[in-house]
Structures are given as C-alpha cells and as structure tokens.
Amino acid sequence: MPRTKEAFFIVLLIFITVLNIIDFYNDMQEAEHNRAHLALEALIILVSLSGVTYLIHEIRLRRREIEALGKQLKTTRADLSATRETLDETRASLSELDSKRLQASRQYGEVIQEQLLAWGLTTSEQEVALLLLKGLSFEEIANLRDTREKTVRQQATAVYRKSGLNGRHEFAAWFFEDFLG
Numbered sequence: 001m002p003r004t005k006e007a008f009f010i011v012l013l014i015f016i017t018v019l020n021i022i023d024f025y026n027d028m029q030e031a032e033h034n035r036a037h038l039a040l041e042a043l044i045i046l047v048s049l050s051g052v053t054y055l056i057h058e059i060r061l062r063r064r065e066i067e068a069l070g071k072q073l074k075t076t077r078a079d080l081s082a083t084r085e086t087l088d089e090t091r092a093s094l095s096e097l098d099s100k101r102l103q104a105s106r107q108y109g110e111v112i113q114e115q116l117l118a119w120g121l122t123t124s125e126q127e128v129a130l131l132l133l134k135g136l137s138f139e140e141i142a143n144l145r146d147t148r149e150k151t152v153r154q155q156a157t158a159v160y161r162k163s164g165l166n167g168r169h170e171f172a173a174w175f176f177e178d179f180l181g
Contacts, residue, residue: 006059010052017048112175119162128155132168133175 142149
C-alpha cells in the first residue's frame with residue numbers, strides 16, 4: 001500500500017478514536033449515563049487504537065521487508081554481474097583454447113602430410129592413410145572415395161609397406177605415440 005494511503009488510514013483511525021474519546025468523556029460527564037453505551041464506546045476506542053497500532057506495526061514490517069529485499073536485490077545484481085564477467089572470461093578462454101586447438105590441428109595435419117610425402121606415398125595412398133588415421137573402415141573409405149573395397153585394401157597394404165609398419169594399429173600408433181608421452 002502506498003505511503004499516502006497508509007498515512008490516510010492511520011489519520012482516519014486516530015480521528016475516529018479522538019471523536020470517540022471526546023464522546024465517551026462527554027457521556028461520562030452526564031448525570032445519568034448508560035453503562036452499555038459507555039461500554040460500547042470504550043470498545044470502539046480500544047478497537048480503533050488496536051487498528052492504529054496494527055497498521056503502524058504492519059507498515060514497519062513491510063518497510064523492513066522492502067529494505068531487506070532491496071539489499072537482496074543489490075546483492076543479486078552484484079552476483080549476476082560477477083557471473084556475467086566470469087562467463088565472458090570463460091567464453092574468451094574457450095575461444096582462445098579453440099583457436100589453439102585449431103592451430104595445433106593444422107600444424108599436426110602438416111606434420112602428417114610431410115611424413116606421408118617422406119614415405120613416398122601417392123596421392124591416393126595419402127588419402128587412404130588419412131582416412132585410416134580417422135578410424136574409417138575399408139568399406140567406408142571405399143564408399144567415400146567411390147572405389148572398390150579391394151582397391152582400398154591394396155592401397156592400405158602399400159601404405160603399411162612404404163611406412164615400414166605392420167597394419168592399421170601400428171600405423172595409427174606411429175602418429176599418436178609422441179602425444180602420449
């Protein structure tokens with residue numbers, strides 16, 4: 001409830017209470033007064049004072065709650081800001097790592113190409129060798145290269161012979177061994 005409404009109801013209740021107190025006082029001054037009427041007016045005065053007290057109490061509670069919520073909101077905004085900064089730093093870090101990974105991947109690809117050339121592999125054998133390193137089966141390589149599986153097997157055999165390695169596992173291990181320590 002806005003403060004002006006709160007103040008209005010408090011003033012209204014105080015005004016009603018004051019009027020009832022004046023009426024009660026005047027009734028007490030009369031020679032003959034009705035006890036039931038005086039009891040009713042006393043009750044109205046007590047209820048009015050209780051209402052004023054209750055409203056003031058509730059207003060204070062609400063103001064404390066609003067202050068607490070304001071502090072909590074301020075803290076939450078600060079936390080959110082810190083989280084955004086951390087997220088931005090993490091994104092930058094990931095972008096940097098991704099860039100480094102791409103650079104390392106390109107460099108490693110160049111090293112592999114140089115080694116395949118050093119072994120004297122033909123262009124077709126180089127293609128088969130790279131697909132073998134990627135883990136594709138002979139059938140998958142044949143489908144990708146639009147050749148027969150037998151041709152891929154023969155080219156793979158030539159790759160193993162020219163490299164001096166015995167099979168797919170030894171061939172793959174030759175390139176990855178340095179990374180593992």
